[in-house]
Amino acid sequence: MSASPQSSPARPRLALAGIAIESSTFTPYRSGAADFEVRRGTEEILERFPFFTDGSAQGRALRDSAEFVGVLHARALPGGQVEREVYEGWKAEIVDGLAAAHAEVPLDGFFFDIHGAMSVVGLDDAEGDLITAIRAAIGPDVVVGTAMDLHGNVSHTLFEACDLLTCYRHAPHIDAWETRERGLRDLVAAAARVRDGGARPHKALVHVPILLPGEKTSTRIEPARSLYARIPELTARDGVTDVSCWIGFAWADQPRCQAAIVAVGDGAEAVEEAALELSTALWEARHEFEFVAPTGAFDECLEQAIASDARPFWISDSGDNPGAGGADDTTYCLARLAARSEIRADEVSALMVSLVDPATADAAWEAGVGGRLAVQVGGRIDAREPGPVPLAVEVAALDESGPTGRAAALRVLDVETASADAAGAPVALEGxxxxxxxxxxxxxxxxWATHGMFARLGLSMTGFDVVTVKMGYLEPDQYESAADWLLALTPGGVDQDLLRLGHSRIDRPMIPFDAEIPAPTTADVRRGGGA
Incomplete structure (x- = not known):
C-alpha cells in the first residue's frame, strides 16, 4: 500500500545491493572472497558509479532525485563458480541489511546491481535465488530494477521478481555505465510513481533458444550491429520505455542460459509488440552470426602471424579468456610460442600476456630484475595438456601497483627446457x-586490456611483432593497437567451440546444438506488471 501524500517523503527511498560476476561452469577455478572487491554502505557503493562522482549536472540531478541506501556490493573479474559459503554469507548480509533498512523507513525501490551470469556451486539460477530472498525481505510492493550485462541470463524467476530490466547495447561494453545510469533513472521515476498511487510498468519477456559466445555477437559486426540498432526506434514508440536484448551466457550449463528479449513501458500492447518484434528479428538472423575475426587453430594463427608483414599481429587465446571465466593459466599457446624456431632465434619478437602464476611471480621477485632462474609456468589451475611449461627466464620487469598483484615480465632464454626442471632455481648460464x-x-x-596495464611493466601494445593475449574479442585499446588480428580457437573453460564443452542441461532445441528452432509467437510472450 502506498503512503499518503502527507507522509510520503519528497524523494523516493531506494536501496542498492548486488553480487556481480560472470562464471563459467566449465573451468576448474572456483571464485572465492579474495577475488571480489566488496563495498559496504551508501557512500562506498555510490562512489562506484562514475556519473555520481564526475561532477556533471546530469549526475548530480540523479543523485539528488532519490534517497539512496547502500547495503553491500561485491564485484569480481569473471571466473569459475562462486564458492557456496561465500555466496551464502553475502546473501545473508544483503537480505538482513535490506530488511533493516525497510523496517526503519519503508523502501520505495531497490536497484539490483548484478552482471547476470553468476554461477554458484549447487545453484542453477544464482541471481534468481538471490532476488527471491531479497523479495522475501522487502515485500512485493517495492519497485525493483536491474541493469545487466548483455551476456547475462534472464530466468523466469528473475523476470517475475523485477519490475524493470535493462542491459548493455554494445559489445565491447562501452555503455556499461550509461546502462546503469538509465536503469537507475527509470527506477527512480517508477518508484516515485508507484509510491504516489500509479501503476507499475508493464513488461514482456520472450526467450529465443540461441546460445552463442560473445565473439559471435559483437555489435561491431552484423547481424548484432543492426539488431541492437533497432532498439532506439522501439523505445521511441508510445507506451515503450526500454527494450533490451540479452545474448545469454554460453559457458554455463544451466537451463536459464539462452537469449532473451525484454520490453517495459506504460502500454501493455506496445510493450508486448516491441518484445515480439525484436525477438523475431533475432530469430530471423539466427543463422547469420559469425566470429568477430577470422579464426583457426592456434598453430594456424601463429603461422599466419609470423608470415605477415602486419605488426603487431595479435592472436586471441580465446578458450582461456579470463574475461569470460577462463582459468587464465592454460599453457597450450605458451608451449607453442616457446617452441617456434623464429621466436626462439629472436627473429620474431613475441609477447604472451598473461598467465596467473603466483609461485613464478614470487620467484621472479626474489630473483629481481636481471635475475635468471628456472620456472614452471602455468597449468596449476587448468592442468590440461601440456600442463606447466618448464622455461629458463630472465626477469625483465616487475610491478605490483595494479590489480594483478605481483606481476613479472619474463624474457625466455635459449636453453634446453631440461635445465629448467627445478622451478625457482637460479640458472647459471650468464651467457x-x-x-x-x-x-x-x-x-x-x-x-590485460588497456595501455596502462602494459605500461606498468614497461611494455607496449605495439612493441612486439606478435602478441598473444588471453582474450576473446579485443577491447578498444587492443583493437586499435592491432595491425591485424586472429581469434584462435583454443581449448579451455570458455572454449568458443561450444559443442566441445559438453552442455547437457540446457533447453533443447537450441542453436548451435540443433540445426533449427521454432519462430517466436505470442504464445511465447511472458507478461507482467501494470497493477
Whole structure:
C-alpha cells in the first residue's frame, strides 16, 4: 500500500545491493572472497558509479532525485563458480541489511546491481535465488530494477521478481555505465510513481533458444550491429520505455542460459509488440552470426602471424579468456610460442600476456630484475595438456601497483627446457642468449586490456611483432593497437567451440546444438506488471 501524500517523503527511498560476476561452469577455478572487491554502505557503493562522482549536472540531478541506501556490493573479474559459503554469507548480509533498512523507513525501490551470469556451486539460477530472498525481505510492493550485462541470463524467476530490466547495447561494453545510469533513472521515476498511487510498468519477456559466445555477437559486426540498432526506434514508440536484448551466457550449463528479449513501458500492447518484434528479428538472423575475426587453430594463427608483414599481429587465446571465466593459466599457446624456431632465434619478437602464476611471480621477485632462474609456468589451475611449461627466464620487469598483484615480465632464454626442471632455481648460464619471447605472469587472475596495464611493466601494445593475449574479442585499446588480428580457437573453460564443452542441461532445441528452432509467437510472450 502506498503512503499518503502527507507522509510520503519528497524523494523516493531506494536501496542498492548486488553480487556481480560472470562464471563459467566449465573451468576448474572456483571464485572465492579474495577475488571480489566488496563495498559496504551508501557512500562506498555510490562512489562506484562514475556519473555520481564526475561532477556533471546530469549526475548530480540523479543523485539528488532519490534517497539512496547502500547495503553491500561485491564485484569480481569473471571466473569459475562462486564458492557456496561465500555466496551464502553475502546473501545473508544483503537480505538482513535490506530488511533493516525497510523496517526503519519503508523502501520505495531497490536497484539490483548484478552482471547476470553468476554461477554458484549447487545453484542453477544464482541471481534468481538471490532476488527471491531479497523479495522475501522487502515485500512485493517495492519497485525493483536491474541493469545487466548483455551476456547475462534472464530466468523466469528473475523476470517475475523485477519490475524493470535493462542491459548493455554494445559489445565491447562501452555503455556499461550509461546502462546503469538509465536503469537507475527509470527506477527512480517508477518508484516515485508507484509510491504516489500509479501503476507499475508493464513488461514482456520472450526467450529465443540461441546460445552463442560473445565473439559471435559483437555489435561491431552484423547481424548484432543492426539488431541492437533497432532498439532506439522501439523505445521511441508510445507506451515503450526500454527494450533490451540479452545474448545469454554460453559457458554455463544451466537451463536459464539462452537469449532473451525484454520490453517495459506504460502500454501493455506496445510493450508486448516491441518484445515480439525484436525477438523475431533475432530469430530471423539466427543463422547469420559469425566470429568477430577470422579464426583457426592456434598453430594456424601463429603461422599466419609470423608470415605477415602486419605488426603487431595479435592472436586471441580465446578458450582461456579470463574475461569470460577462463582459468587464465592454460599453457597450450605458451608451449607453442616457446617452441617456434623464429621466436626462439629472436627473429620474431613475441609477447604472451598473461598467465596467473603466483609461485613464478614470487620467484621472479626474489630473483629481481636481471635475475635468471628456472620456472614452471602455468597449468596449476587448468592442468590440461601440456600442463606447466618448464622455461629458463630472465626477469625483465616487475610491478605490483595494479590489480594483478605481483606481476613479472619474463624474457625466455635459449636453453634446453631440461635445465629448467627445478622451478625457482637460479640458472647459471650468464651467457645464454635471449629468445624473442616474453611472458607475463601475475599473482592474481587478470585481463590485460588497456595501455596502462602494459605500461606498468614497461611494455607496449605495439612493441612486439606478435602478441598473444588471453582474450576473446579485443577491447578498444587492443583493437586499435592491432595491425591485424586472429581469434584462435583454443581449448579451455570458455572454449568458443561450444559443442566441445559438453552442455547437457540446457533447453533443447537450441542453436548451435540443433540445426533449427521454432519462430517466436505470442504464445511465447511472458507478461507482467501494470497493477
Amino acid at each position: 645464454a642468449a635471449r629468445t624473442g619471447l616474453t611472458v607475463v605472469v601475475t599473482g592474481r587472475r587478470s585481463q
